[in-house]
Amino acid sequence: MSYLKLIDDKIQSLAESLSSILNVETTVVDSSLLRIAGTGDFYHRINESSPENSLFAKVLKNGKPEFNIYEKDNAVCRSCSYGDTCKERKSMIYPIKVEEENIGVVCFASFNQIQDQLMLSKKEEYMEMLKHFAESIEKEIISIKMINKLNMGIAEINGVINSINRCIIILNKEQRIIHINSKAIRILNINFSASKIINRKISDIIKNFKVEDTNNKELVGNWTIENRILKVLYKVNYIILDKKNISTLIDFDALDEIINIAVTYNNDNVITFENIVGCSQVMQEVIDKAKIAAKSDSTIFLYGASGTGKELFARSIHNASFRKDGPFIAINCATLPENLIESELFGYEKGSFTGASPKGKIGKFEQANNGTLFLDEIADLPLHLQAKLLRVLQEKKIDRIGSTTPTDINVRIISATHKNLQEMVRKNQFREDLYYRLNVIPLSLPSLKEREEDVLLCTEYIIKKLCNKMNKPQKYISKDIEEKFLSYSWPGNVRELENVLEYAINFSNDDEIGEEDLPEYFLNNIAKTETKHECVDIEAIDINSLRSLDEMTRDYEKKILKRLLDLYGDTTEGKRTIAKKLNMSITTLYRKLNDY
DSSP states (O other), X not given: OOHHHHTHHHHHHHHHHHHHHHSSEEEEEETTOBEEEEOGGGGGGTTOBOOTTSHHHHHHHHOOOEEEOSGGGGHHHHTSTTTTTOOOOEEEEEEEEETTEEEEEEEEEEOSHHHHHXXXXXXXXXXXXXXXXXXXXXXXXXXXXXXXXXXXXHHHHHHHHHTSSSEEEEEOTTSBEEEEOHHHHHHHTOOHHHHTOTTSBXXXXXXXXXXXXXXXXXXXXXEEETTEEEEEEEXXXXXXXXXXXXXXXXXXXXXXXXXXXXXXXXXXSOOOGGGSOXXXXXXXXXXXXXXXXXXXXXXXXXXXXXXXXXXXXXHHHHHTSTTTTSOEEEEETTTSOHHHHHHHHHEXXXXXXXXXXXXXXXXXXXXXXXXXXXXXXXXXXXHHHHHHHHHHHHHSEEOOBTOSSOEEOOOEEEEEESSOHHHXXXXXXXXXXXXXXXXXXXXXXXXXXXXXXXXXHHHHHHHHHHHHHTTOOOOEEOHHHHHHHHHOOOTTHHHHHHHHHHHHHHHOXXXXXXXXXXXXXXHHHHHHHHHOOOOOOGGGSOGGGOOOHHHHHHHHHHHHHHHHHHHHOSSHHHHHHHHHHTTOOHHHHHHHHHHO
């Protein structure tokens, strides 16, 4: 059995993410040389077999990475059966190993001169990313193999699940508990012996919990255990213990414990990806991409509306990178007067201009040396400074104001904006060459309305943080407010949610936050949302000018696609978001865009 085939969708998604980030093509082949996933030219060869005398086969056999990126390496392709027809120009291949067994390979390949140059100039960096890709797949396979071992003896199973830092309950086909780990017993706060929990129905322990497969999605639930309410983040998966019986794996954690991880930091603590609150698929995907990007030293661009957590991501990326022991310096280009930005970024020598400090000043670039510089709201950088920033990125040197000697710097740049930078380039408001220098790895941060399942999780976290900060007793929102929060579009994102909750905590006299505790502007916006419905006015259609239904459908599709492109942007990330919104594959979306 090919374990890689079991998770081919996830592997394909990771491959597409890496390909869009690194601008090379990606493929994965299993131990039988069957292609599991691929991008670009590889995509059309998924489920085809590679030759037994290929470079893939060599890596599978010896378990060592292979390069085919220099002229001298071309000899390795001559013995391959596909050598005469293969379009790959350069490639690097890394083995996927589980329990010392080579179960497949991952590969980066180039098909044009631009990709050739990238692979030549960033050989070590790309190889590190390829290794990280292989390790991500290995972890998934190890997890699957662990679940498949659940047909071992009871003592062995409990030994395995007790080592997992998550709450685990396993049910048989009658929904009776056959295994439970120690963390689940602690979180549920039940007496294992007195309750005689093994072989009891799950409904006897958790009163209002419906056991249904969550399709690997994590959901928020309110479970009743012995007249207590426990808020949890959980997922349910069906597993096969043998050829006949299907069992159920419940994987959960208390919401308080998850929130405590995120709430424990302040500005003086190290911020990591653990501190980012969110369980939605769209948020997890961007976190996964950011973790991969953090391992390289490439320039990163964060796109996202105000309040989506751009600096939080920037700090997390820095602290997951090899620069984590260096400084993290942030500057908001929109908040400084134009005449001060240059001196803030590049510094100045003593006596450089009237009012300058007699000691001179080092700029943000020098402060961030050997670390990371976060340029927030980069779209507001004046054009003349954009040219100077471009030179810094190209030459790795800065010129202090008033200095005749350039200073060497070693800084990673992470930029961010909430504006449409591509549109600004078209209008000559932002330099195109600088845009491409900064936009090496674009990451699009989802708005709160795009991750509805995170709204209540963020609410819990913010309430806990604010109540601790304001020395108030812990509060919670009513069911009615939960529904209003879920239906609201949150144009100000998490920052707006925090403002609404801070207002409510100040004016609430009870533990429960009700409608009367919310700010007036928010209630007015909710009222407008509830009365606003978009629909096609059939009565307004001119019967005399009717065309074919197919033509009208195409026109309507075209308008929808144009509106979504205006909303999410014409970037690769924007198109991925649109494809998910429309529940279609990215290939289908590209075909429709080409048609229209």
